[in-house]
Amino acid sequence: MTIRLNGEPFEIAGPVTISALLAELKIDSRIVAVEHNVVVVKRLQYDTTMIGEGDVIEIVRFVGGG
Amino acid sequence: MTIRLNGEPFEIAGPVTISALLAELKIDSRIVAVEHNVVVVKRLQYDTTMIGEGDVIEIVRFVGGG
Amino acid sequence: MTIRLNGEPFEIAGPVTISALLAELKIDSRIVAVEHNVVVVKRLQYDTTMIGEGDVIEIVRFVGGG
Amino acid sequence: MTIRLNGEPFEIAGPVTISALLAELKIDSRIVAVEHNVVVVKRLQYDTTMIGEGDVIEIVRFVGGG
Amino acid sequence: MTSDPLVIAGRAFNSRLVVGTGKYPSHAVMAEAHRASGADMVTVAVRRVNLTDKSKESLIDFIDRERIFILPNTAGCYTAEDAIRTARLGREVGLSNWVKLEVIGDEQTLFPDNVALLEATRVLVSEGFIVLPYTNDDPVICRKLEEAGAAAVMPLGAPIGSGLGIQNPNNIRIIKDQARVPVIVDAGVGTASDAAIAMELGVDGVLMNTAIALAGDPVAMARAMKLAVEAGRLAYRAGRIPMRPYASASSPLDGRITPVAAAAGGRSGV
Amino acid sequence: MTSDPLVIAGRAFNSRLVVGTGKYPSHAVMAEAHRASGADMVTVAVRRVNLTDKSKESLIDFIDRERIFILPNTAGCYTAEDAIRTARLGREVGLSNWVKLEVIGDEQTLFPDNVALLEATRVLVSEGFIVLPYTNDDPVICRKLEEAGAAAVMPLGAPIGSGLGIQNPNNIRIIKDQARVPVIVDAGVGTASDAAIAMELGVDGVLMNTAIALAGDPVAMARAMKLAVEAGRLAYRAGRIPMRPYASASSPLDGRITPVAAAAGGRSGV
Amino acid sequence: MTSDPLVIAGRAFNSRLVVGTGKYPSHAVMAEAHRASGADMVTVAVRRVNLTDKSKESLIDFIDRERIFILPNTAGCYTAEDAIRTARLGREVGLSNWVKLEVIGDEQTLFPDNVALLEATRVLVSEGFIVLPYTNDDPVICRKLEEAGAAAVMPLGAPIGSGLGIQNPNNIRIIKDQARVPVIVDAGVGTASDAAIAMELGVDGVLMNTAIALAGDPVAMARAMKLAVEAGRLAYRAGRIPMRPYASASSPLDGRITPVAAAAGGRSGV
Amino acid sequence: MTSDPLVIAGRAFNSRLVVGTGKYPSHAVMAEAHRASGADMVTVAVRRVNLTDKSKESLIDFIDRERIFILPNTAGCYTAEDAIRTARLGREVGLSNWVKLEVIGDEQTLFPDNVALLEATRVLVSEGFIVLPYTNDDPVICRKLEEAGAAAVMPLGAPIGSGLGIQNPNNIRIIKDQARVPVIVDAGVGTASDAAIAMELGVDGVLMNTAIALAGDPVAMARAMKLAVEAGRLAYRAGRIPMRPYASASSPLDGRITPVAAAAGGRSGV
Numbered sequence A, B, C, D: 001m002t003i004r005l006n007g008e009p010f011e012i013a014g015p016v017t018i019s020a021l022l023a024e025l026k027i028d029s030r031i032v033a034v035e036h037n038v039v040v041v042k043r044l045q046y047d048t049t050m051i052g053e054g055d056v057i058e059i060v061r062f063v064g065g066g
Numbered sequence E, F, G, H: 001m002t003s004d005p006l007v008i009a010g011r012a013f014n015s016r017l018v019v020g021t022g023k024y025p026s027h028a029v030m031a032e033a034h035r036a037s038g039a040d041m042v043t044v045a046v047r048r049v050n051l052t053d054k055s056k057e058s059l060i061d062f063i064d065r066e067r068i069f070i071l072p073n074t075a076g077c078y079t080a081e082d083a084i085r086t087a088r089l090g091r092e093v094g095l096s097n098w099v100k101l102e103v104i105g106d107e108q109t110l111f112p113d114n115v116a117l118l119e120a121t122r123v124l125v126s127e128g129f130i131v132l133p134y135t136n137d138d139p140v141i142c143r144k145l146e147e148a149g150a151a152a153v154m155p156l157g158a159p160i161g162s163g164l165g166i167q168n169p170n171n172i173r174i175i176k177d178q179a180r181v182p183v184i185v186d187a188g189v190g191t192a193s194d195a196a197i198a199m200e201l202g203v204d205g206v207l208m209n210t211a212i213a214l215a216g217d218p219v220a221m222a223r224a225m226k227l228a229v230e231a232g233r234l235a236y237r238a239g240r241i242p243m244r245p246y247a248s249a250s251s252p253l254d255g256r257i258t259p260v261a262a263a264a265g266g267r268s269g270v
Helices: A018-025 B018-025 C018-025 D018-025 E027-037 E080-094 E114-126 E139-147 E169-178 E192-200 E218-238 F027-037 F080-094 F114-126 F139-147 F169-178 F192-200 F218-238 G027-037 G080-094 G114-126 G139-147 G169-178 G192-200 G218-238 H027-037 H080-094 H114-126 H139-147 H169-178 H192-200 H218-238
Strands: A002-005 A008-011 A033-036 A039-041 A056-064 B002-005 B008-011 B033-036 B039-041 B056-064 C002-005 C008-011 C033-036 C039-041 C056-064 D002-005 D008-011 D033-036 D039-041 D056-064 E006-008 E011-013 E017-019 E041-048 E069-072 E098-101 E130-135 E184-186 E205-208 F006-008 F011-013 F017-019 F041-048 F069-072 F098-101 F130-135 F184-186 F205-208 G006-008 G011-013 G017-019 G041-048 G069-072 G098-101 G130-135 G184-186 G205-208 H006-008 H011-013 H017-019 H041-048 H069-072 H098-101 H130-135 H184-186 H205-208
Touching (some): A018 A033, A018 A056, A039 G080, A056 G080, B018 B033, B033 E080, B056 E080, C039 F080, D033 H080, D056 H080, E041 E080, E080 E114, E114 E139, E114 G139, E139 G114, E192 E205, E192 E218, E205 E218, F017 F218, F069 F080, F080 F114, F098 F114, F114 F139, F114 H114, G017 G027, G069 G098, G114 G130, G114 G139, G192 G205, G192 G218, G192 H218, G205 G218, H017 H027, H017 H218, H069 H098, H114 H130
Parallel strands (some): A002 A056, E017 E205, F184 F205, G017 G205, G041 G069, H041 H069, H098 H130, H184 H205
Antiparallel strands (some): C002 C008, H006 H011
């Protein structure tokens, strides 16, 4: 299926959980946060939150800022 | 009857029109404006606007300001 | 003879008066001043002040300044 | 005899040396300097410098300043 | 009419100086100061008729209405609603739909409540008012006011009556750079040079009351302000010289007489 | 003649603005700028006649000598002796015994050599000159120059041609407080407000060249400076309002309409 | 812990200097600058993970989390909604409910949109966030933010990264006088004296990024800022001397030796 | 010894802050303030012994001579001759040939008489003194003093005890640019930021008395001045960021989350 990941189209066999997506992307979940369709997802819900066709996902981290 | 005129209680035989009130007060209507219960009254309506018991009237003019 | 005129060597048949020098140079004496060996010369003395070999002459006028 | 000491007339049996004057005044010579008739006196010369009638003596020390 | 008028909402004013009518020693002095200032727009406040003493001479009689346009203000209002009511009353008195809109947010500074000011601007614009809002030197709120339909924006230079002069010239310049409506510095001017500085920033006009009304000689200060506003405007248009930390000679370096030290024989004239 | 003339050595000038004659785009522009400035005294430099090209039009022909008094300077002199020689030459050219005395002590800043300046002032005063020395903003040297017979003292506001404006207003004010001869701020002005600020300090006049001559539009800037000097002078004499950190209302607090929040029934007009 | 900590929302910080993590030459230099600054709170931004290059070293590894509290910001957000979303994401990353709230209203100045900022503050406070809003130097909006539940107010001294220093000290002082929550000057500092000036106005802290990160030597400047903030704080608490236009001698007038002019016989020692 | 000492006439000082010994509430407070200031050079005045009351405790007993170098001044002298006499007396008391040379030219401002100062400098240098002259912010007189053999030049920032801060930073910077001996700003500092500003101009040190001695808490202010001088020095050496009128973002523009307005479906998280 196709989702929108960090502003870009992204192909992934799905539906999948957020945990699975992070694993697929090899991202350490402890240093990021995830937004699913404009709603922040608590870490505890990564295993249970299903991502479906056309969903909008943002994965963010801390970077240098002022 | 008693109305509230410029913030003070005011006794007048009424009901009366705004024109009558201004006449009673000897105020030249051309240099003032009148508010009746928090609504400004157009000059043309002075003769037809009735003031009743407990109404709130403000009569204002221009003074020095910055 | 050779004199020093406005900082440059200058050849002139001499000795001559300041008046003669100004005439030779076609300079209107009314808009300039003359210094002869570091001493200012009054206009009245132009006819009587003789310039000799090696003398130092400065001829100045007004220019734009602040 | 009378001398002028720090701006005031001062009576002392004299002539005397600067050392004697300081002793008379009970002043610790190590923390002051002495001027004799507008000339500073080196410490080594305190024993040999004679003060005479009408001489002008200044005795100074360090005080708070900026 | 001057060749460089101040144009607001299609109306042209000869003078870029707008003055007030408050705090003068007398109405007569005010009238003379108005003449000296050259202003053709003055602000007035809207207040209750004094019912116990109506004998008091009327301010209006001392304003040359032939020459001077009257701009009612909403001074003293602390809510959008009261400012709107006051603006409507002012329109009825003056029969003009212009208003200097003030919604005060703080008694000590008399700084505006920009949230309420924006709301009041929207309402009054929708009712056909020509709104000139008094605000602070914030480019963002000035743009919002412009988008809300303000006919001009009037950022403050310093607190009303403080006489501190333009506290943040950089912000005023930025506001002018961004604005598509006239920018009038309102409040804070203390003396003539303050008015010149404001105009040199490129703004379209200056509004003041206390600096003139409470000056030792209000009439002389009014004339000083007239000249200062014109001077600042002219200087802005003329284009000033750049600043440099060191000097640049005004008189030519060439053609100086030979210094004595170097002069032949070094003869001295001293 | 104005009711508030600048009087130096018994001679009265209508304008408190003194301008230069250097660095203009052309003699014609200079003449127009002089008219716009209203100045009735201008400075000139003394330089060698160009022997190779005497065709060059004469500066003097572009100065309205009917109206304008010519003040020769000693710009470019680095010793008392050369300044004295130049002053004497200037007197012979101009047939006037006035001189703007400059003895420069540093090429980068063109700041005065006050020791040599003092010496030159004494000599020239003894020769009957009316000496107007250009100095820095030092009250002590200004007093020494006054005691040496200077007809006025001319402290700088900032380096010549720098356009930085009055760098040390406190010193300029102190100089004016102490002086018994006219004080003219000479050099440093960059734009109109600088001239107004100088005059608001109480000084008697301002002298400038670069700020006008090198402005984008010298004629417009000349007029701006005329107005700014008049504005600053008027404001100084009128007496400005005091500065305060907080606000002071311009419109009366009494007589405001009852706020809606408090109004009977709280009916809303919005 | 210092005897004079900065306390926000019940949390005490040793340092009144808050620094950023952006624009440093390298993470290593940043870490060293953080040490030199003495800061125990630093700001970070929230941005997308780079999916194409995840090799990039992590910022967090270069922040001493033992000693330093991390304050996520909402930089780059132009609406209340995006700022709220970014704050929520930052909370998930950092597992802290503090946020430096920015809602930008203009790209050129990066000045805040105070209307949206107020809205976002209300929402985030209701969600249990400790909100530190970046705003401008407007006492009225600062009070509204405080009333909306902000844990501190952070007025700007000048545009972010401008290095202009405190443009309106009077407003900053007024904001501090009125506030019942800590006041932190955020943005505008260019060099050490700017930080000292801010603290001398009485504010509780200073937040900066560019002045350190882009200095020629960020580590040295970080230490300079640490000292300047401490100096300004100490000076504010110590109580400065009043300003006076004239001098006041530091050395006693009494006890000076008799001047030679007056000395008996006037014998000279020179 | 610090890696960045202040070196005058071959002698190295750890601190770039020089403080005075006058006007303190007590000798004990002075001693504590000296410690807090970190200064290793202090100025003292030379005055007559009190013959009627010799009991008075001695200033010297409260100066840590192990750590602190004593610099006698010639404060209060109005002629070269009296300054020279006082310098010679100071040398005999202190057995050091250093002197802070003051020749005052005006009682109100305590500004120097630079003509007499130059003369006194020449005489004392010829007698082997290390002369540190107090002068005004005039690059020309500073160069003359340097040429006369001064070991450092000490221009004033503002009148002694005025607390006005550096009145003419441009002149101070120029003096430093031109000097080949150390430049110490002497007098005028009012609070910590003034000292930082002076050091940021690049000068080698700052000398002050009143700002510390008459502060509400002299010891706290002494420490503030120590930190401010270090901060200003570090900032000067680190290299500050340039000033710009507009903003420059501290957080990256890339990688921001998609704004809701643009987000797919525009679902709202608010």
